[in-house]
Amino acid sequence: MEKYKLNGKKYQSENSKINGIKILENAGLIPVEEYELLLKINQKGFEPVQLDEVIDLKSPGIEGFVAKPYKVLDIYVDDIKIEVDECFKTPDEILTMAGKNPEKYFLKQLKGEIEIGYKNDRDHKVAIKNEAKFISCELDDKNITIIVNGTPHEVQKGNISYTAVVTLAFPDFPQHPERTYSVTYKRGHGNKPEGILSPGGVVKVKDGMSFKVKHTGQS
Structure with a gap:
């Protein structure tokens, strides 16, 4: 597989040689006739690529491609x-x-x-x-969706506690206080998008925030 960039986004081609039509189709830019395709070659600037023109992605100096519509x-x-x-x-x-x-x-x-x-x-x-x-x-003003161990759950905006997160992952947690779990999160708020939620702690949630809860043994 050969990798290349179009408008800064990464794509792959099964072969090193690819024509302009395929480059645009891979990016979902259809009909291809509505887009201009340019090849970025270092120190040479941009060169137009015809739809049926074949480009060898292994050629030296190729930095990627740029596509833009011919009209609004x-x-x-x-x-x-x-x-x-x-x-x-x-x-x-x-x-x-x-x-x-x-x-x-x-x-x-x-x-x-x-x-x-x-x-x-x-x-x-x-x-x-x-x-x-x-x-x-x-968007719902009161509820948001978080992901706990791969499963979406709807919760209220604001803070969520360690106990609440673990219970979403393991519903029988309140009946087994002797069990301990590690809780990590991603896609949180901008000032702290990733971190650890410790027992007794709380964290402010946002839509799409992801939690991973893992059993660590008995205390």
């Missing part, structure tokens, strides 16, 4: 048309363009009968296609 693309958020001149946007950027506060809303993409939610994936780079449709969804 129209997307719809809540049936309101928005003009976009970039190939990729994060869900929060799309919400902001639609005049929605990302702290109060999350984004869903509509693909036919399929809905793709970005509630817990705010940094995802969404490939912008002409006529793409999105909807904004209001």
Whole structure:
């Protein structure tokens, strides 16, 4: 597998030789005719790549590719048309363009009968296609979703205790106080996104926060 970058995002190709069509298709930029593809070669700047042109990813000096729409693309958020001149946007950027506060809303993409939610994936780079449709969804003001040992749980905003987290992972924990567990978390608040939750302690939760609870033996 050969690796390459398009607009700063990493992709893979089964072969070292790949044409412009495949590069754009791999990134979900379809129809490919609506995008300009450029090859970044160190010290030489950018060179245009034709759709049927074959590039050898093993060639020296290749730093990656850049794609951009030939014209402004129209997307719809809540049936309101928005003009976009970039190939990729994060869900929060799309919400902001639609005049929605990302702290109060999350984004869903509509693909036919399929809905793709970005509630817990705010940094995802969404490939912008002409006529793409999105909807904004209001976040629950009282409850958020956290992940405990891979299972989502809805909890109230604010702080959560060590006991509450362990009980979500092991419901019989209150009946067995002699058991001890280690609790770690990720994707927490910005000032401390990762850490350890010790017995008797509490931590402020946020939507999408992940906890891992592991039995450590008897005290």
